[in-house]
Amino acid sequence: MSEKHLQTGDVLPPYSGKLRLFAMRFCPYAERSVLVLNAKKLDYDLVFINLDHKPEWIFQFSPKGTVPALEYEQGKAIFDSNIINVYLDEKYPDAPLQATDPLRRAEDKMLVENFSGAQSAYYTAAFNAQALQPNMVENYHKGLEGLQKEMESRGTKFLHGDEAGLVDFTIWPFLERFLALPLLGKTEFAIDSAKYGLLTTYIEAMKTVPAVKAYYLAAETHAKFTESRAKGDPNYNMLDTSAVCCMRPRKKKE
The missing domain is CATH 1.20.1050.10 (Glutathione S-transferase Yfyf (Class Pi); Chain A, domain 2)
Structure with missing residues (x-):
């Protein structure tokens, strides 16, 4: 999986048929849903987006362009970590994560x-x-x-x-x-x-x-991202060390 954050002009990766979570790698709210997906041992795709230069298609899944958003069927999604996580716990009841009482x-x-x-x-x-x-x-x-x-x-x-x-x-x-x-x-x-x-x-x-x-980042890493964001130039792709082999190339401007 690439840690690259897609941005304005980038095309939506093809749908694989799995659950797909749109997130930002350093967002605590998106992390909540990643952790639930991991805890449930569900097979899912993870797509990171640049929240300062959002790809146009994110609004199809999250009306305000916020993350996380969960695509549960092709073209159909729910958003907000609390809504997503309760949905996942009820939809996939094995190993329940909420108290029974x-x-x-x-x-x-x-x-x-x-x-x-x-x-x-x-x-x-x-x-x-x-x-x-x-x-x-x-x-x-x-x-x-x-x-x-x-x-x-x-x-x-x-x-x-x-x-x-x-x-x-x-x-x-x-x-x-x-x-x-x-x-x-x-x-x-x-x-x-x-x-x-x-x-x-x-x-x-x-x-x-x-x-x-599986998703934890050290305090030093969070500090480095926080410093970049506080300066007005968040380094979303600071963790990306791989080529974007599984994503279509960015559209060329006319």
Whole structure:
């Protein structure tokens, strides 16, 4: 698979008959759906797109041109990671990723919602540092503290239980990126093992989950991409080391 991000003027790769996910390699929301597809051990194609110079055809699958979008039949797609992931879990019920108890499913959704403040703080710290306010750092750590408290209450290896589930795959992409913040000089966002012992143990456990391991990027890699994006020139193709052997060539301009 090529890591090349297709852009304006590039043609849509031919449909193979498999599920096809349109994504951006460094997007945490797209990663959520990649992890679910991996966890389900589904056969799928992955197409990366440049979000600054979007190929015209992405709007056929996602009206706003956002990722992820899942093409489940040729020319038919659903978008938004939450919608996609619930669909996948219900469509392919083997190895279910959601709790069977309705109350626990509700608790998982509330946990994700309560964690959103930390996600917001991350985006400001990473891409708009001049707008960072002290209360945002506080919100970030409140999110981490709430997550650690919930893990302590549940007493399981993962939030879902003894195996990682949808709630883990929803939160993990942000934790993966949080680890890059100290490398960008944002030391106040460090996840200190002395304070967050249970959380750091969880992070290390998540790195070993096969679905995660197959897609995981190191903090140094996320930091490098973040720096390029913060400068206004995101290097989408920084991981691409292969020729685009399975994609049609870009159209020539008349």
